[in-house]
Structures are given as structure tokens and as C-alpha cells.
Amino acid sequence: MQNIAETLKNNNQEHLLEALNKLSGAAREKLEKQIEAIDWEELSRLIREYVMQNPVTTIPADLAPASYFPLVPNGAEQEELYKKAFEKGVELIRAGKTAALTVAGGQGTRLGFDGPKGTYPITPVLHKTLFQYFAESLARVSEKYGSRIHWFIMTSELNDKATRDFFRSHAFFGLPEDTVHFFTQGFMPAIDYSGKVLMSAGDSIALTPDGHGGTLLALRKWGCLDLMKKLGVEYISYFQVDNPLVPVSNPLMLGLHAMENSEMSSIMLSKTNAFEKLGNFCVTGGKLQIIEYSDMPKELAERTTNGKLDFIAGSPAIHVISRSFVERLTAGGKLELPWHRADKKVAYVNADGVEVKPEAPNAVKLESFIFDALPLASSTIILEADRKECFAPTKNATGVDSAESCREMLCARDARRMELAGIRIPRKADGSPDCIVELSPRRVFDDADAVEFFKSNPAQAPERNSSTAYG
Numbered sequence: 019m020q021n022i023a024e025t026l027k028n029n030n031q032e033h034l035l036e037a038l039n040k041l042s043g044a045a046r047e048k049l050e051k052q053i054e055a056i057d058w059e060e061l062s063r064l065i066r067e068y069v070m071q072n073p074v075t076t077i078p079a080d081l082a083p084a085s086y087f088p089l090v091p092n093g094a095e096q097e098e099l100y101k102k103a104f105e106k107g108v109e110l111i112r113a114g115k116t117a118a119l120t121v122a123g124g125q126g127t128r129l130g131f132d133g134p135k136g137t138y139p140i141t142p143v144l145h146k147t148l149f150q151y152f153a154e155s156l157a158r159v160s161e162k163y164g165s166r167i168h169w170f171i172m173t174s175e176l177n178d179k180a181t182r183d184f185f186r187s188h189a190f191f192g193l194p195e196d197t198v199h200f201f202t203q204g205f206m207p208a209i210d211y212s213g214k215v216l217m218s219a220g221d222s223i224a225l226t227p228d229g230h231g232g233t234l235l236a237l238r239k240w241g242c243l244d245l246m247k248k249l250g251v252e253y254i255s256y257f258q259v260d261n262p263l264v265p266v267s268n269p270l271m272l273g274l275h276a277m278e279n280s281e282m283s284s285i286m287l288s289k290t291n292a293f294e295k296l297g298n299f300c301v302t303g304g305k306l307q308i309i310e311y312s313d314m315p316k317e318l319a320e321r322t323t324n325g326k327l328d329f330i331a332g333s334p335a336i337h338v339i340s341r342s343f344v345e346r347l348t349a350g351g352k353l354e355l356p357w358h359r360a361d362k363k364v365a366y367v368n369a370d371g372v373e374v375k376p377e378a379p380n381a382v383k384l385e386s387f388i389f390d391a392l393p394l395a396s397s398t399i400i401l402e403a404d405r406k407e408c409f410a411p412t413k414n415a416t417g418v419d420s421a422e423s424c425r426e427m428l429c430a431r432d433a434r435r436m437e438l439a440g441i442r443i444p445r446k447a448d449g450s451p452d453c454i455v456e457l458s459p460r461r462v463f464d465d466a467d468a469v470e471f472f473k474s475n476p477a478q479a480p481e482r483n484s485s486t487a488y489g
């Protein structure tokens with residue numbers, strides 16, 4: 019107690035001591051435990067550097083655009099390389115050397131949905147949830163390649179129980195239960211603008227997930243790296259819970275990653291404009307680095323050569339990561355990735371015990387980002403992908419990057435696949451489907467699957483304005 023009191027005083031957090039002194043029994047123990055779990059000296063440094071001032075990102079003078087493997091191979095040699103890489107990727111999947119990793123620990127505040135984001139109903143016809151969509155995709159890939167793909171799902175303390183309960187109550191969507199592994203990321207206290215740690219209840223600090231950069235250390239902490247090793251998993255396909263369009267397993271990317279001895283690889287999309295809200299793939303000091311769109315200087319973002327943006331490569335947060343890389347980075351049980359400041363609305367309990375729900379951002383959340391591991395990799399590659407086939411982020415309820423736009427993109431992709439299988443799709447003047455279609459990810463993982471599926475399950479052309487699910 020003496021220690022706790024001193025620590026809190028030394029770090030300007032006396033209000034926590036006052037809160038503690040009002041408690042007894044289990045409630046007191048709970049808060050004491052939370053306080054003891056925090057490295058207060060380090061937190062005070064972070065508060066000084068990230069909360070009491072707005073940290074400025076320095077842009078290295080030698081910043082240059084990163085090179086990448088293009089979507090369409092640039093000649094016969096590269097075409098051959100892609101073919102070999104695809105085959106290699108399939109071989110790795112078949113051999114059980116790959117696993118899927120979904121980061122689902124975020125709070126999804128922009129979507130404004132009550133519950134883990136993965137439980138959000140996303141498909142346009144059957145309203146399958148994000149988790150179900152991924153589960154069915156993984157079941158199909160496992161079936162297609164005669165493999166047993168393990169799925170690692172990162173939760174946070176705030177949504178871990180709800181996530182596990184959701185899977186249990188849906189019988190893991192048909193996946194073998196022992197192939198689904200949950201693990202929980204770390205947390206950081208939310209700090210108000212005067213540098214004080216906020217409380218979410220009389221006996222609890224307001225804890226927020228520590229960002230998707232927390233994945234790496236959490237994988238070690240919860241024994242996932244050991245488990246992967248035991249299972250023979252060497253490569254991790256990393257994707258975000260809010261992007262159902264992502265292929266849960268990408269043979270070309272996996273194969274290129276392995277053949278090029280990359281430690282961490284990334285998918286890139288050609289940005290639609292200089293200021294699109296995607297991280298920019300850049301190189302500095304010979305190392306790959308992502309510079310956030312908000313930190314990219316305007317003149318660099320706008321710079322063009324022959325009419326094409328120099329910094330064209332944007333990140334949709336899709337990676338392949340070698341298990342050995344994560345093992346190396348976290349070997350000492352520590353990993354220091356840079357922190358990023360996010361200003362958020364955080365509900366809290368004030369000194370009088372009254373709950374406050376702010377209308378405007380009132381606190382700073384500190385997060386680390388997975389892409390800050392890129393400069394730590396000895397070797398990296400970037401592969402361009404077609405946005406229509408892999409990126410439909412569900413960040414907001416409506417508008418840009420929303421549930422609405424995501425549903426449209428899922429439908430557009432499936433309509434295209436149906437046409438490939440010889441089924442006529444009614445289209446509007448602007449080219450978009452004039453019907454809603456949904457292919458089951460349990461039956462159709464890729465274009466070839468779609469052709470096969472409709473060969474054995476012939477279907478009529480959908481009517482205009484109709485809404486149909488297949489499979």
C-alpha cells in the first residue's frame with residue numbers, strides 16, 4: 019500500500035489513491051491489481067510525450083516510394099515467377115504451414131455497433147456476420163486444399179468473453195473447435211487531456227486495447243507461437259476483422275513471401291488519389307516503412323512522375339508474417355514499437371462517482387501499429403492487389419468505408435464471379451449489378467470455385483431488383 023501510494027503520488031495520479039481509499043474488499047483488490055499491473059514510470063513518460071503535447075512525426079529526408087510486385091506481371095519472366103509462387107503457396111497451405119490471424123480487439127467506435135465488430139451482420143442477402151463469413155471461407159479453403167487451417171483471433175479484454183460466447187453459441191460455424199484459437203491483446207489506460215488516468219467505474223481504470231501492434235507480443239504471451247510451432251505453422255496470414263472481402267488465404271502472396279525469404283509481406287493497393295486515407299508504403303534508410311496518411315507531407319503525397327503518383331502504394335492492412343519473425347522480435351518478452359496517439363471519446367466516472375459520456379473527444383488512447391514491425395524485418399516484399407477483390411473495410415455505418423459500401427462490394431465481386439460462370443447479371447447504366455447476389459463463402463472461395471459451383475448447381479439469371487443467395 020505504501021508503495022502504491024508513493025508511486026501514484028510520484029506520477030501525479032493521486033485521484034486513483036483517493037478512489038482506492040473509498041474501497042474495501044474485492045473492489046479494492048481489483049483496483050489495486052490494475053494499478054500494480056501498470057508501469058507507472060513508463061506511462062508518465064508517454065503522458066509527457068504523447069498526451070501533454072501533440073507528438074510531431076519527423077519525415078526522413080530520404081523518404082522514397084517503395085517498390086512492389088505489380089498486379090499484372092511485367093513480362094514472361096515475372097509471369098513464370100507468379101505461377102511458381104502460386105503453386106508454392108498452394109503447397110504451403112496443403113502442408114498445413116499456414117494459419118490465419120484476425121485482429122478483432124478494436125472497439126469499432128465509428129461503426130457504433132454494440133458488441134464485438136466480428137458479430138456485425140455484413141452480407142447483403144443472408145446477413146451473415148463478419149465472423150461467420152471468415153469461418154466459412156476458411157472451411158472452404160481447408161476443404162479445397164485438403165488442409166486444416168488454424169485460425170487465431172485476437173480479442174481485447176473488453177470483447178473477449180462476448181467473442182468466445184458468440185462462437186460457442188454458433189457451434190464455431192462448423193469449424194473444428196480445436197482449430198480456432200482466441201488470444202487477448204494488452205491494454206493501456208485512457209488518459210484525459212490533463213494527464214490523468216480515467217476511471218471507467220469506482221473500482222476500475224478505463225482500459226483501452228493497445229492497438230493491433232499488440233498482436234505480436236500477445237501471440238507470445240498466450241503461447242500461440244509455441245502452438246503454431248507444434249502445428250508446423252510457418253506463415254501467418256494477417257487480416258482485419260472489418261474486411262470480409264479479403265481472401266483469408268492468398269496462395270500467390272504466401273508463395274512469393276516464402277520464395278523471396280521475406281519476414282513480413284504486405285498487400286498494396288494503388289491509391290485512388292493523393293490523400294486517400296491509406297498508409298503509404300515508403301522506404302527510408304533501406305527499410306520499408308508505412309507513413310500514415312495524416313503524417314504524409316502534402317508535397318510528397320501529391321508528387322507525380324509522368325502523371326502517376328510517386329507514393330501510389332497504399333496499405334489495406336493485409337500481411338503475411340513469418341512465425342520465426344514474431345519469435346525473433348518478441349524473444350525477450352518485450353517489443354518496443356512506437357506509440358501513436360488517438361483522440362477518442364471515452365466514457366468515465368468522475369470524482370463524485372458520476373458517469374460521464376462525452377460528446378467530443380476527451381481522452382488520448384495510445385496504440386501501437388502492426389505495420390511498425392516492417393522496418394524491423396530483414397526482408398520484406400509488397401504485392402499489388404485488385405481493390406475490388408480484397409478490400410471493403412467496414413469502418414462506418416454509412417458513406418465511405420461503411421457497411422453499406424462493403425455490401426455493395428461483396429455483391430459486385432460475387433456478380434462478377436457469376437458472370438464468369440456464364441450467368442447473366444442485369445446491370446444498371448453505371449455498370450453496377452441491378453440485383454443483389456450473395457455466394458456462400460462455404461462453397462466459393464475463388465473464381466475457379468464459382469465456375470465449378472454453378473456447373474453442378476445451374477442457376478437462372480437473377481431478375482432485376484431481386485435479392486438471391488446461392489450455395
Ligand code: UTP
Pocket residue numbers: 121122123124125126127128129135172174203227228229230257258259260385413
Ligand atoms: P481500427 O483502426 O479500424 O479501429 O482497427 P477499431 O477499434 O476497429 O475502430 P474505431 O477506430 O474505434 O472505429 C483496425 C483493425 O484492427 C483491430 C480492429 O479490430 C480492426 O480489425 N484492432 C484495432 C485490434 O485488434 N486492436 C486494437 O487495439 C485496435
